[in-house]
Amino acid sequence: MRESQAQHPPWGDFMCVPPEEGVRVFQTTGTTGIPVKVMLNKMDWTVHFYEQFMHFMCGYGIKPSDILFVPFGYSLYIAWWGFQAALEQAGVMIVPGGAQSSQDRIKxxxxxxxxVVCGTPTYLLHLGETGLRMGMPLAGSKVKIVVAAGExxxxxxxxxxxIQELWGAKCYDDIGSSEISNFGFECIVQKGTHVIESMFYAECLDPDTLKPVAPGEVGELVLSNLCTETMPLLRYRIKDLxxxxxxxxxxGRTFLRLDGGILGRSDDMFQFAGVNIFPSAIENLIRQVPEFSNEYQIVIPKFGSGKHIRIRVEPASSEITKEGMTQAVKGFIENFKYRITVTPDVEIAEMGELPRFELKAKRLIRED
Amino acid sequence: MRESQAQHPPWGDFMCVPPEEGVRVFQTTGTTGIPVKVMLNKMDWTVHFYEQFMHFMCGYGIKPSDILFVPFGYSLYIAWWGFQAALEQAGVMIVPGGAQSSQDRIKxxxxxxxxVVCGTPTYLLHLGETGLRMGMPLAGSKVKIVVAAGExxxxxxxxxxxIQELWGAKCYDDIGSSEISNFGFECIVQKGTHVIESMFYAECLDPDTLKPVAPGEVGELVLSNLCTETMPLLRYRIKDLxxxxxxxxxxGRTFLRLDGGILGRSDDMFQFAGVNIFPSAIENLIRQVPEFSNEYQIVIPKFGSGKHIRIRVEPASSEITKEGMTQAVKGFIENFKYRITVTPDVEIAEMGELPRFELKAKRLIRED
Structure with a gap:
């Protein structure tokens, strides 16, 4: 998809409707350098998304009399745009929480x-802890359902x-991807994710041989979209295990259940603050900066710690001045924020300080 | 309305549908201390707002093939939520621009x-100037229509x-209020604001006697809503001249035109960064801080300067320590941001430094 959009900008050659029909656009957070542009026509946005999210709404036990607070940046990334629009259409009262501090959101x-409140697990934990610090524990609010996605x-x-303890509420997992949309939801039994089989055809394949694996065995989820007009995808490898x-x-549902939800990734992508990030995308950005050496480390803080991703880089040569590195780091951070959409902290190591690898490099570090 | 909501929280006694029917809520920026809560049911939000904004869309010459970029915080304030939702329903492609820096928005x-791009005049000027500084003048973009509101x-x-010069585009004025919704739009002739007379009944009255004034004479606009289910307002004094x-x-339109648009205010409210602000609301916040004297000045920077509102305060007594004042200012800024939703700069003057007034105080200063 990325290649097709690079070769046939901006939409690629896989769209089934002309851009004039598009009413909503998004971009993926699967940032391998350039995000994929996603377009939805009016039918997909107002009818199909609605139908998908009504399965979510019923799955979580949300009623039209509920009040949904959406603590969200309302940027180019799809969550929680669709969830909000569909629930609004279903009669749920929406309280938009864009451009607010966490403190104001709690108030x-x-x-x-x-x-009902939605958010990434990271952000729900952060809000929960902020509420405690403010003396306004969210367990004392009227919130009884929190919906988590993006990680x-x-x-x-x-x-x-x-999350459930901090909020005094049930926490449900909401899954999907910008490319193939919202194919699965956790039900109140909380044992996994139901696939909306009336709208999606799901296969579970061995990631290497692409042969089907038996129920109960771990495989890669492959989805075919039965419901989308704008960019239907057939046998799409979502890379989830x-x-x-x-x-x-x-x-009571007969829809296929993915036991335990998404168990992992079949590639090296990781998720942070609701954004899908490929280490290769970060590497790509690092290697665009002539002042940086080829060595780097990516340090991912633990969920809800409120810390930024840390990128450790080295100067490419001893000729580079301190001012030169400072400028390079500044430009790198700007580019990182624009392309990857999260703000990193950048640490400059001494030349040669970062570990070198003879075989497969281990540059991704997860903090406990 | 404010009093009614204070006495009958949260919605007051003027709503004509129960809260269960609400699908969208907003709060006014008319911050005289506590904002008015506004609710819309599904009919008002998806049908009546749509009809109102279709007049706007046709008025400005926007077509379904247009692409609207919305550089907006998506918070509890109504603009540009309705404009976006209605245009999306009309087939215009929406590119959401929440949670982005001005630089990223320009990219x-x-x-x-x-x-098409929408924004407050202040922000459109700021974006235009930012584009120039980045070497990406917006006059070189495909934008041909900018829609301004909120000021x-x-x-x-x-x-x-x-604005038109910076953007190389036509700039149209979009008016309305959270309370009575979107009653008027500027047409391509750019000589004033048409009232959507099929949905609103407008009167022009002397603000003191409340008698009608003749066409061509300045009076206060009084509106009656002919179209709203949730909170219809009759003979609502919007305080605009x-x-x-x-x-x-x-x-070609026969709809009433307000020549020159809104000419001023019949009260002391001013607008900044798209927010309606009453000096009395600021006074109210200042007087809640025991560390501040009763004297203050509000300095409003000029449009598009990128500067904050400056609030000048004095210590209430010589007993107050520097740390005490710093803490008080910090709390005041937090409260100001939550209640008035713009960030002020606060300057602490020496005791007795601020001017005193014998008659009517002049504490509001507009910078050129």
Whole structure:
């Protein structure tokens, strides 16, 4: 898709409607350098998205009388635009929380009597902890459902429990991707993710042989979109590892369940602050800066710590002045923010200080 | 309305539908201390707002093939939520510009080929000047229409011309209020604001006697909403001064035109960064801080200077330590940001330094 859009800008050769029909655009956070541009026509945005999110809404037990607070930046990334628009159409009251500090968002959650809040696991933990520090614990608010997306956190048991305790609310995992849209939701049984099989055809394949694996075995999820007009995708490799369960769920649904949700990635992508990040994309940005050597480290702080990603770089040569490095770092941070959409902290190491690797490099460090 | 909501929280006693029917909420920027909460049901939000903004869209000459970039914070204030939602429904492609720096917004205006951009006059000037500084003049973009709202700038000839020159585009004034919604738009003739008379009944009255004034004479605009289910308002005094012209406009419309748009205010409210601010609201916040004396000055920078509002305060007594004042200022700024939603700069004057007034105080200073 990325290549097609590079060769046939801006939309590539896989769109099935002309750009004049587009009413909403987004870009992916799968930042391998250049994001994929996503377009939706009116039918996809107002009818198909609505239908998808009604499965989510019923899955989580949200009712038209609920009040959804959306603590979101409303940028070019798809979440929570679609969720908000669909729930609004379904009669849920939306309280928009753009351009507000976390403190103000907490005040607004109380002031407007929100009953549902959405966010990345990282941000939900951060809001929860901020509320405690402010003496306004969110467990004391009317919120009874929090919906988490953008990172694997909400299906990681410890993270889910931490969020649920901070908020005094049930936490549901919401999955999907900008490219293929919103194919799965966690039900109130909280044992995994149902695929909306009326709108998506799902396969579970061995990532190497691309042969189907048996239910209960881990494989790569491959999806075909049965419902999209603008950019339908057939046998799309979403790169997520899953385990199929075709048994009837205790919630009563017969839709296929991905036990335990998304179990991991079949590639090296990681997620931070709701953004999908490929280390290769960061490498690409680093290697565009002549002042930096080819060595680097990416340090990912733990969920909810409120810390930035840290990028450690070295000067490319001893000729580079301190001012030259400062300027280069400044430009790099600007470019990182524009392309990867999160703000990094950059540390300048001494020349030769960063570890070198003879075989496969390990430059990605996860902090506990 | 404010009193009614204070007495009957949260919605007051003037709503005509129950809160369960609300799908969107906003709050006014008319910050006399506590904002008014505004609710819209699905009919008002998706049907009536759509109809209102279709008059705007046709008035400005926007077509479904246009691409609207919205450089907006997507907070609790109504603009540009309705404009965006209605234009999206009309088939215009929306590129959301929340949570981005001005530099990134300029890059995105070019990258996505935006043809229409909206903003406050202040912000449009700021973006225009930022583009020049970046070597990406917006006059070189595909933008051909800019829509300005939230401040009187776009009907002030010098400001309109400055915006048009920076953007190489036509600049149209978009008026309305959170309370009564979007009653008027400037047409391509650019001589004033048409009232959507099919949806609003307008009167022009003497602000003191409340008797009608003749066409061509300045009076206060009083509006009755003929179209709203959630909170219809009858004979609502919007506090704007206007001049009626019932002649057929050169654009062909027979809708009443307010010649020259909004000519001023019948009260002391001023507008800054798209926010309606009453000096009395600032006074109210200042007087909540025991460390501050009762004297203050409000310095409003000129349009597009990129400067903050400056609030000058004095210590209430010589007993107050420097640390005490610093803490008080910090709390005041937090409260100001939450209540008035713009960030002020606060200067601490020496005790007795600020001017005292024997008669009517002049504490509001506009910089040229």
């Amino acid at each position: 607004n959650i109380f002031e407007w009597g929100a009953t 694997p956190g909400a299906n990681v048991r410890a993270t889910k429990l931490a 899953v385990r199929f369960n075709f048994d009837r769920c205790e919630c | 995105n205006i070019f990258e996505w080929g935006a043809t 009187p700038g776009a009907n002030v000839r010098a400001t309109k011309l400055a 206007v001049r009626f012209n019932f002649d057929r406009c050169e654009c």
